[in-house]
Amino acid sequence: YKNITIAIDGPASSGKSTVAKKIAKDLNLIYVDTGAMYRTLTYEALKNNVNIKDEEALLDLLSHTSITFERTDDGQRVFANEEEVTNEIRQNNVTNTVSVVSAHPRVRQEMVRRQQKMAKSNGVIMDGRDIGTVVLPNSNLKIFLVASVKERAERRHKENKQKGIFSDLEQLKRDIADRDYKDSTRETSPLKQADDAIRIDTTKLTIDEVVETIKNLINTKI
Numbered sequence: 001y002k003n004i005t006i007a008i009d010g011p012a013s014s015g016k017s018t019v020a021k022k023i024a025k026d027l028n029l030i031y032v033d034t035g036a037m038y039r040t041l042t043y044e045a046l047k048n049n050v051n052i053k054d055e056e057a058l059l060d061l062l063s064h065t066s067i068t069f070e071r072t073d074d075g076q077r078v079f080a081n082e083e084e085v086t087n088e089i090r091q092n093n094v095t096n097t098v099s100v101v102s103a104h105p106r107v108r109q110e111m112v113r114r115q116q117k118m119a120k121s122n123g124v125i126m127d128g129r130d131i132g133t134v135v136l137p138n139s140n141l142k143i144f145l146v147a148s149v150k151e152r153a154e155r156r157h158k159e160n161k162q163k164g165i166f167s168d169l170e171q172l173k174r175d176i177a178d179r180d181y182k183d184s185t186r187e188t189s190p191l192k193q194a195d196d197a198i199r200i201d202t203t204k205l206t207i208d209e210v211v212e213t214i215k216n217l218i219n220t221k222i
């Protein structure tokens with residue numbers, strides 16, 4: 001599996017990153033979390049008082065921001081230039097504004113360029129919204145993960161509880177539905193299943209079941 005590429009797309013909180021991390025570890029692939037890249041730019045914009053509606057200003061900020069990942073035992077750390085932003089980019093203020101940043105066509109263009117570069121000489125498993133459609137249209141396997149809004153909100157709620165973060169289930173449902181709406185209706189590369197992607201509904205599956213399903217697909221298809 002040296003130079004294979006696997007694309008995992010799907011809506012917010014559908015389990016993409018959890019599943020992708022596990023497969024990356026088992027198959028020794030590099031995991032690229034493209035959502036973390038949009039989140040990092042959003043975090044930097046909020047921190048530096050850059051107007052997230054101003055594409056030109058965001059592009060300028062992005063050109064000065066290198067976004068890098070460092071693998072750890074149970075996941076990865078994210079850095080903006082030399083500063084670690086792993087936890088900061090998961091905060092609510094970032095989550096609830098990132099879809100505005102990611103809708104700018106030229107911001108996407110630059111992110112896609114960086115993502116394609118990362119996949120060039122490595123075996124990668126990449127997750128996001130437009131990986132199978134735009135970033136890696138020739139990937140060896142494309143997966144589209146979905147789950148009901150209710151299930152996704154409940155998973156996130158449970159996760160928050162474990163981390164000791166307060167969250168309101170009904171609010172989580174609204175936030176997830178809102179982000180789905182924005183991500184799938186934007187003009188430039190909206191969230192959309194690629195024609196040749198395999199759809200997996202994870203609503204009634206455990207993480208391990210999803211991982212097994214995808215590994216079987218890798219074994220039979222690649």
Ligand code: C5P
Nearest residue numbers: 012034035036038098099102128129130
């Ligand atoms: O995957 P995650 O939920 O962390 O992504 C955060 C946001 O980044 C998404 O809601 C979407 O607006 C944007 N995104 C994107 N294209 C990608 C990955 C993420 O537009 N490939």
